[in-house]
Amino acid sequence: MKDEKPEVLDVIGTAEDCDCKEGMFPDPGRRALLLGGAALAGTGLFAGRAGAEATQGASQHAVLDDPTSQPGPASGGGYGLRSQFETVSRWEFPLPQPGVSGSFTPLAGTHGTITPSGLHYEVHRGGVPTIDPARHKLLIHGKVKRAKVFTMADLYRFPSVTRTAFLECAGNGGMEYARPSMPHVQGTHGLTSNSEWTGVALSTLLREVGLEDGANWLLGEGSDAGMHTRSIPIDKAMDDAILAYAQNGEAIRPEQGYPLRLLLPGFEGNMSIKWLRRLDVTDKPSFTRPEVTTYADTLADGTTRYFTWEMEAKSVITFPSGTMKLPIPGTYEVTGLAWSGRGKITGVEVSADGGKTWARANLVAPVLSMAHTRFTFGWRWDGKPAILQSRATDETGYVQPTITALVDVRGVNSKDHNNGIQSWAIDAEGNVTNVHA
Amino acid sequence: MKDEKPEVLDVIGTAEDCDCKEGMFPDPGRRALLLGGAALAGTGLFAGRAGAEATQGASQHAVLDDPTSQPGPASGGGYGLRSQFETVSRWEFPLPQPGVSGSFTPLAGTHGTITPSGLHYEVHRGGVPTIDPARHKLLIHGKVKRAKVFTMADLYRFPSVTRTAFLECAGNGGMEYARPSMPHVQGTHGLTSNSEWTGVALSTLLREVGLEDGANWLLGEGSDAGMHTRSIPIDKAMDDAILAYAQNGEAIRPEQGYPLRLLLPGFEGNMSIKWLRRLDVTDKPSFTRPEVTTYADTLADGTTRYFTWEMEAKSVITFPSGTMKLPIPGTYEVTGLAWSGRGKITGVEVSADGGKTWARANLVAPVLSMAHTRFTFGWRWDGKPAILQSRATDETGYVQPTITALVDVRGVNSKDHNNGIQSWAIDAEGNVTNVHA
Numbered sequence: 103m104k105d106e107k108p109e110v111l112d113v114i115g116t117a118e119d120c121d122c123k124e125g126m127f128p129d130p131g132r133r134a135l136l137l138g139g140a141a142l143a144g145t146g147l148f149a150g151r152a153g154a155e156a157t158q159g160a161s162q163h164a165v166l167d168d169p170t171s172q173p174g175p176a177s178g179g180g181y182g183l184r185s186q187f188e189t190v191s192r193w194e195f196p197l198p199q200p201g202v203s204g205s206f207t208p209l210a211g212t213h214g215t216i217t218p219s220g221l222h223y224e225v226h227r228g229g230v231p232t233i234d235p236a237r238h239k240l241l242i243h244g245k246v247k248r249a250k251v252f253t254m255a256d257l258y259r260f261p262s263v264t265r266t267a268f269l270e271c272a273g274n275g276g277m278e279y280a281r282p283s284m285p286h287v288q289g290t291h292g293l294t295s296n297s298e299w300t301g302v303a304l305s306t307l308l309r310e311v312g313l314e315d316g317a318n319w320l321l322g323e324g325s326d327a328g329m330h331t332r333s334i335p336i337d338k339a340m341d342d343a344i345l346a347y348a349q350n351g352e353a354i355r356p357e358q359g360y361p362l363r364l365l366l367p368g369f370e371g372n373m374s375i376k377w378l379r380r381l382d383v384t385d386k387p388s389f390t391r392p393e394v395t396t397y398a399d400t401l402a403d404g405t406t407r408y409f410t411w412e413m414e415a416k417s418v419i420t421f422p423s424g425t426m427k428l429p430i431p432g433t434y435e436v437t438g439l440a441w442s443g444r445g446k447i448t449g450v451e452v453s454a455d456g457g458k459t460w461a462r463a464n465l466v467a468p469v470l471s472m473a474h475t476r477f478t479f480g481w482r483w484d485g486k487p488a489i490l491q492s493r494a495t496d497e498t499g500y501v502q503p504t505i506t507a508l509v510d511v512r513g514v515n516s517k518d519h520n521n522g523i524q525s526w527a528i529d530a531e532g533n534v535t536n537v538h539a
Numbered sequence: 540m541k542d543e544k545p546e547v548l549d550v551i552g553t554a555e556d557c558d559c560k561e562g563m564f565p566d567p568g569r570r571a572l573l574l575g576g577a578a579l580a581g582t583g584l585f586a587g588r589a590g591a592e593a594t595q596g597a598s599q600h601a602v603l604d605d606p607t608s609q610p611g612p613a614s615g616g617g618y619g620l621r622s623q624f625e626t627v628s629r630w631e632f633p634l635p636q637p638g639v640s641g642s643f644t645p646l647a648g649t650h651g652t653i654t655p656s657g658l659h660y661e662v663h664r665g666g667v668p669t670i671d672p673a674r675h676k677l678l679i680h681g682k683v684k685r686a687k688v689f690t691m692a693d694l695y696r697f698p699s700v701t702r703t704a705f706l707e708c709a710g711n712g713g714m715e716y717a718r719p720s721m722p723h724v725q726g727t728h729g730l731t732s733n734s735e736w737t738g739v740a741l742s743t744l745l746r747e748v749g750l751e752d753g754a755n756w757l758l759g760e761g762s763d764a765g766m767h768t769r770s771i772p773i774d775k776a777m778d779d780a781i782l783a784y785a786q787n788g789e790a791i792r793p794e795q796g797y798p799l800r801l802l803l804p805g806f807e808g809n810m811s812i813k814w815l816r817r818l819d820v821t822d823k824p825s826f827t828r829p830e831v832t833t834y835a836d837t838l839a840d841g842t843t844r845y846f847t848w849e850m851e852a853k854s855v856i857t858f859p860s861g862t863m864k865l866p867i868p869g870t871y872e873v874t875g876l877a878w879s880g881r882g883k884i885t886g887v888e889v890s891a892d893g894g895k896t897w898a899r900a901n902l903v904a905p906v907l908s909m910a911h912t913r914f915t916f917g918w919r920w921d922g923k924p925a926i927l928q929s930r931a932t933d934e935t936g937y938v939q940p941t942i943t944a945l946v947d948v949r950g951v952n953s954k955d956h957n958n959g960i961q962s963w964a965i966d967a968e969g970n971v972t973n974v975h976a
Contacts, residue, residue: 163669169814173764174666176640177794181627182657185797187672188790190618203613213737213785214701216653220619221789229611232600235624261872264651264903264913300650327610348650350787352658353625357614360622377606435698466701468905476701 206292217295224357228328235361244383247312270294272370276517282536287423296474301346316385325377333387368443368472402513413443416521417494428532431485442496456489643729654732661794665765672798681820684749707731709807713954719973724860733911738783762814770824805880805909839950850880853958854931865969868922879933887914893926
């Protein structure tokens with residue numbers, strides 16, 4: 103290709119060198135729009151794209167003025183990492199409880215529907231145990247005909263199932279009930295992530311051990327120092343529950359329960375017990391400490407809702423979102439994510455006037471049940487203050503409520519299950535902030 | 540949870556401690572099967588699950604006898620990595636050409652349909668350039684009304700599209716035409732990978748610059764030292780071509796063209812030009828060096844096929860596959876991948892007798908056009924020698940041919956476009972080897 107090189111260097115060198123038939127940006131409005139786009143790179147809109155901080159583990163290479171002038175590094179042949187220009191800025195779990203740690207998914211910087219496994223949200227109440235898969239065992243006992251211990255090798259032998267599903271922490275958005283609190287979408291909504299999971303259907307293993315009469319519930323237990331436990335209804339266990347050993351094409355990550363986690367699609371994240379080591383089949387719910395304290399929802403009148411498992415339909419605009427700045431009026435692609443623990447998203451509407459009027463957004467196919475669905479919406483910002491909102495509807499007909507409507511019914515005693523409509527205010531300068539509207 | 544701990548330790552401690560109603564493995568056949576499963580862990584069947592070599596970049600932590608006995612490390616808050624027990628064993632590109640490097644996807648150890656971005660196959664003919672996205676530009680010129688240079692920030696402003704698509708190297712399986720050559724499925728088929736891609740539809744940008752009469756082809760050019768160039772037909776460019784900046788939810792990896800690659804779904808991988816910096820709209824194909832040498836296919840009679848872009852329907856069994864060993868007769872889940880550059884896979888059949896008889900496999904939903912489709916098939920091995928094969932059919936009605944049929948038509952001069960049926964022989968001891976059958 104040597105013979106083509108001079109020509110290429112010429113035309114790439116400067117805009118003036120190209121064989122333009124007309125001006126590079128013949129429409130002044132369009133030019134401003136494009137230059138505005140360039141200006142965005144420095145404002146945090148595409149935060150992480152060009153920062154100084156290095157990606158964890160990535161090799162640092164020199165940038166050549168002309169990358170064709172000498173060969174780059176050869177394939178490493180190992181496990182590839184992100185570019186040195188892709189920095190990681192993760193919001194850490196803000197609860198002051200001892201032993202609790204976690205991090206959020208930076209939704210503003212993600213694309214499509216799959217969450218990179220390295221950016222999946224995580225909440226731990228005893229850290230991340232280090233488990234040798236060759237030594238890990240799962241016991242299924244209780245009201246079963248044949249109690250059994252399964253090694254990981256045993257589990258790999260059973261028929262596998264694969265599906266995409268979101269996981270969302272019950273507390274996602276918990277700081278937003280009473281007032282807008284977190285500055286950006288990672289803080290307001292970053293406790294939801296979406297992966298392709300592979301494992302064994304729990305129903306397959308329950309048939310293997312044989313359920314006795316009165317087998318109505320399971321007590322699931324993790325191997326972490328927090329010894330997380332939850333009661334799981336047998337109907338969900340026999341329906342779509344998975345004992346997952348793989349995530350996005352490889353073994354699940356340590357933070358996600360390596361080597362084995364329960365996956366209950368559509369249910370609040372803590373039900374999908376990580377580092378799963380025991381399932382005790384029972385006749386009644388066990389009323390474990392987490393489910394009668396942390397994950398029970400106290401209403402305004404002091405009564406408490408237990409077992410509020412299903413994550414109701416929800417959506418959020420990820421661009422533009424809090425801390426971003428729209429540099430100039432013009433056309434933008436508004437985009438975000440929608441999901442429902444009850445099935446498929448059937449529609450997302452977008453409002454630019456704080457909910458007075460709504461228009462239908464485009465849903466990116468395929469729309470999968472109980473999975474993140476990407477929506478997009480072309481919007482022309484006229485430079486005046488605006489309030490952007492999105493509103494999801496799922497296949498049951500449920501429509502995402504306003505936060506006000508939620509608070510009217512549930513009060514603000516509980517931090518969980520906030521699926522209210524998120525509002526992003528845009529001021530006349532284009533600054534985007536988190537508001538209640 | 541402290542109060543529950545003694546009970547849990549008791550029941551997890553040894554199998555004998557559990558409250559078994561009957562023997563742990565009441566069916567001797569089933570017991571052998573399960574133990575057989577356990578034995579597999581040491582045979583390379585699940586290679587990478589429990590090896591001694593560390594995953595690139597993963598922290599090494601001590602394994603506790605009882606992981607609940609003390610808290611594990613807290614969330615790191617950065618970009619997560621694989622478990623220290625997940626080793627990486629990648630087949631490197633075996634061609635002795637100077638400047639060529641690359642690595643294969645270890646298909647035997649992957650799950651579901653998404654290829655982890657860190658394990659996507661890669662082939663480079665000038666190494667991996669290090670490109671600062673703030674400085675990267677794409678020029679579109681030639682037979683257009685308004686030649687333009689686009690920065691990455693410009694491209695992020697255009698409407699986005701997201702789709703899942705496989706990429707397969709034209710040379711995937713090239714060593715297998717004349718005789719079985721590679722020992723395992725990574726070597727025979729590991730130059731195919733599958734990702735969710737996000738970017739701008741190329742048609743959007745071509746409308747932006749405006750095509751002139753006679754705009755029939757594009758010349759695409761990468762920023763690598765190999766200065767890879769290919770001619771792209773305008774019909775494909777206006778149909779489903781994408782200028783991709785994201786892969787599996789984050790920026791595309793350096794090895795995949797960071798910050799911008801062309802993506803031509805269904806076409807041989809080298810057409811999807813990495814590190815894309817120029818598109819020259821032309822009336823005729825440019826007959827670049829790669830397309831008249833490396834990626835042209837010479838037939839048995841010496842004539843050469845040019846522009847053999849579409850990857851024809853293909854499938855491969857990933858379990859069991861070469862170098863594995865089935866420890867005992869019994870029931871196994873046979874699984875693998877199928878894909879077609881012409882659309883959706885409509886069926887996969889599996890044969891255990893070298894192609895004499897076939898039975899339909901299960902396809903994991905959703906089956907997406909021009910994407911890897913996972914298939915599964917329950918099979919009882921009777922302990923006698925067997926030959927496992929899979930055969931894919933796509934929505935055009937095309938049926939994957941035998942290698943013999945391919946060689947009869949095309950000869951063995953070219954290493955490209957081998958989509959022949961793969962055969963795995965299983966001997967009486969359960970050893971799995973690569974054969975032609």
